[in-house]
Amino acid sequence: MFSRPNDFDLTQYWHDSTKEFIKSLPKYEVDVELSSSIVSRIKFTGRFVQILKMDSPSENGWIPAKLCFDTEQEASDYILGFGDQIRINRPNSLKQSIYDMARALLDFYEQENFS
Numbered sequence: 001m002f003s004r005p006n007d008f009d010l011t012q013y014w015h016d017s018t019k020e021f022i023k024s025l026p027k028y029e030v031d032v033e034l035s036s037s038i039v040s041r042i043k044f045t046g047r048f049v050q051i052l053k054m055d056s057p058s059e060n061g062w063i064p065a066k067l068c069f070d071t072e073q074e075a076s077d078y079i080l081g082f083g084d085q086i087r088i089n090r091p092n093s094l095k096q097s098i099y100d101m102a103r104a105l106l107d108f109y110e111q112e113n114f115s
Helices: 010-024 036-044 072-080 092-110
Strands: 028-034 050-054 063-069 086-090
Touching: 028 036, 028 072, 036 050, 036 063, 063 072, 072 092, 086 092
Parallel strands: none
Antiparallel strands: 028 063, 028 086, 050 063
């Protein structure tokens, strides 16, 4: 039979363990600039991306933001879906990943004759 220690506080334990679990979840942070035309879509798709920070538009009209994904692969897939409406500033490895994915897609379709 199990007996709970006298000083055990279930509420505190639950709070601490939940906090620790959330802290240990994978996260992949990305610094980007967003086209103003997609901001509402970015906010709507919160299940796939977490907006950590969004600033006012810069002089060039792009909106600096920090986004968080679970993995680099999720970030690549998500960002590629927005085409030229998201500009990646950091990390460079994600820029390369997006470039490689776009190049592979172009190569795939170049095999077909569109004329």
